[in-house]
Amino acid sequence: MFTSIKEYQQQLLLGNTTCVATVTHYLEKINSKKHLNAFTEVFSKEALEKAAMLDKERINSKKTGRLHGVVVAIKDVICYKDHSVTAASKILEGFVSIYNSTAVQRLLDEEAIIIGCCNCDEFAMGSTNENSAYGNVLNGLDETKVPGGSSGGSAVAVQAGMCMLSLGSDTGGSVRQPADFCGIVGLKPTYGRISRYGLIAYASSFDQIGIFGNTVEDIAKVLEVIAGPDDYDSTAIEQPLSVSENFVEQVIIPKTDKKYRIAYFEEALRHPSLDKEINISIFSTIEILKKEGHVVESVDFNLLDYVVPAYYVLTTAEASSNLNRFDGVRFGHRTKEPVTDLTEFYKRSRSEGFGKEVQRRILLGTFVLSAGYFDAYFTKAQQVRRMLVDKTSQIFNDFDAIILPTSPTTAFNIGEKNDDPIAMYLADIYTVFANLTGLPAISIPLYKHSNGMPFSLQVITNKMDEVTLLQLSSLLMQQCKAD
Numbered sequence: 001m002f003t004s005i006k007e008y009q010q011q012l013l014l015g016n017t018t019c020v021a022t023v024t025h026y027l028e029k030i031n032s033k034k035h036l037n038a039f040t041e042v043f044s045k046e047a048l049e050k051a052a053m054l055d056k057e058r059i060n061s062k063k064t065g066r067l068h069g070v071v072v073a074i075k076d077v078i079c080y081k082d083h084s085v086t087a088a089s090k091i092l093e094g095f096v097s098i099y100n101s102t103a104v105q106r107l108l109d110e111e112a113i114i115i116g117c118c119n120c121d122e123f124a125m126g127s128t129n130e131n132s133a134y135g136n137v138l139n140g141l142d143e144t145k146v147p148g149g150s151s152g153g154s155a156v157a158v159q160a161g162m163c164m165l166s167l168g169s170d171t172g173g174s175v176r177q178p179a180d181f182c183g184i185v186g187l188k189p190t191y192g193r194i195s196r197y198g199l200i201a202y203a204s205s206f207d208q209i210g211i212f213g214n215t216v217e218d219i220a221k222v223l224e225v226i227a228g229p230d231d232y233d234s235t236a237i238e239q240p241l242s243v244s245e246n247f248v249e250q251v252i253i254p255k256t257d258k259k260y261r262i263a264y265f266e267e268a269l270r271h272p273s274l275d276k277e278i279n280i281s282i283f284s285t286i287e288i289l290k291k292e293g294h295v296v297e298s299v300d301f302n303l304l305d306y307v308v309p310a311y312y313v314l315t316t317a318e319a320s321s322n323l324n325r326f327d328g329v330r331f332g333h334r335t336k337e338p339v340t341d342l343t344e345f346y347k348r349s350r351s352e353g354f355g356k357e358v359q360r361r362i363l364l365g366t367f368v369l370s371a372g373y374f375d376a377y378f379t380k381a382q383q384v385r386r387m388l389v390d391k392t393s394q395i396f397n398d399f400d401a402i403i404l405p406t407s408p409t410t411a412f413n414i415g416e417k418n419d420d421p422i423a424m425y426l427a428d429i430y431t432v433f434a435n436l437t438g439l440p441a442i443s444i445p446l447y448k449h450s451n452g453m454p455f456s457l458q459v460i461t462n463k464m465d466e467v468t469l470l471q472l473s474s475l476l477m478q479q480c481k482a483d
Contacts (some may be wrong), residue, residue: 002164003219006217012069017351019054023050027115030115036156038141039157040134041116041354042116043114043116066225067225068346069113071112072164074114074167077200078101079198079199079200080100082096086342087122088120092353098415103209110225116163120149120168127427128147129150136414141454144413146411146413148180156182157212158184159182165218166212167212168186168209172432173406175187177428180407183453183454184213185218187442188435190208190463193223194208194226194227194441195229195230196208196233196236203318203322205343206435208373220252224241224248241467243469252470254365259292261294264282265298265404266299267302271367274405278451285476286403308432312425314385316368328345333353389437392439431458441458444456446477457476457480459473
């Protein structure tokens with residue numbers, strides 16, 4: 001349809017297309033790709049009405065919003081006033097949001113069009129989008145493969161051309177890993193860069209709204225709009241994205257004379273779980289960067305095997321607390337079985353409403369927080385998290401960025417890892433690091449495997465340095481992307 005937001009908006013101003021025609025195109029695409037199961041709800045009538053209103057306003061006014069007419073989809077964990085938000089769970093079936101999340105409100109304020117709500121793993125818990133009350137999402141490149149998770153529907157919506165961009169959430173890689181499996185760009189900003197107000201919580205000290213798109217430029221445009229401080233979220237970062245007013249231009253026009261200092265972890269690239277072709281491709285990129293005059297060096301990182309256990313101890317602990325509010329009393333699913341005991345009522349409502357993976361993580365989290373195990377697990381995991389933060393602070397004293405694989409493999413077959421949750425969790429080995437440390441990270445689609453599936457390079461920079469992250473990503477997309 002269009003290669004970028006910039007091109008699309010230019011065509012709107014020239015009168016070569018309209019918002020109505022664009023929304024109609026995407027609705028037709030959603031209908032033709034319905035079997036991919038990317039959407040839980042499509043706002044067809046509402047999106048067309050908004051498009052018609054924007055077309056009329058554009059004719060009568062020269063001033064338009066920064067995202068005027070841009071068609072966006074949102075993950076089903078992000079609140080949109082007067083629309084259902086279920087976290088892909090039976091426990092919230094039929095629940096309607098009474099307010100807009102800050103991210104959604106900022107999209108609307110800049111005249112974006114929200115076309116629908118995307119499928120995901122239940123309560124954002126999963127790496128395959130197989131843990132949804134709405135059923136699996138299929139990868140549009142190969143329908144026998146998973147799209148990644150938990151934001152699989154948001155990734156496929158962009159991948160299959162059903163919207164221009166989409167929002168997801170990233171607690172341990174839930175934007176970057178599906179972006180990797182689907183061959184698109186996926187950004188997780190610094191923790192707190194985008195307000196979490198209106199995002200259904202999984203693990204509050206990890207969760208961050210992220211962005212899917214086809215280009216770094218489009219990602220930067222949306223980030224510029226939805227980032228920023230928020231009175232409704234005390235963890236939102238006060239500092240601006242950039243000291244420059246021209247944030248987007250700053251990050252998409254790489255300074256060709258700038259030479260970066262880039263680190264990689266030998267332990268990560270030599271890890272036995274990493275696919276050999278992914279290993280070879282990333283080392284090839286390292287050589288290209290060196291030839292271009294950048295410094296790329298290995299740094300010692302002996303904590304790699306601790307990141308997944310620490311992540312799952314801490315996130316499940318937070319999840320067991322956060323999901324305590326879903327009890328069938330105030331809203332959501334309520335058991336219809338006759339019960340006279342309140343505890344039994346809670347048990348039945350939650351057992352019926354929560355899926356197996358969510359139940360597993362709640363139980364694990366309750367266990368690690370229990371008396372006798374708190375110090376052995378939760379306290380130790382917090383110590384690992386502190387060590388990771390200290391280690392990365394030292395690295396960024398000498399380097400501008402860290403590069404890693406996004407995932408140890410390309411997209412795997414549907415159902416392949418369902419019988420082995422430990423293998424599923426270990427697949428997050430390269431992504432959870434950025435969430436444990438709160439660092440900004442991006443997955444950029446540079447490669448294609450011999451099996452026909454795409455895979456990506458993950459780039460990580462220091463806290464609040466999205467400028468360097470996007471500048472380097474833009475440079476890599478131009479210089480290192482394979483045909």
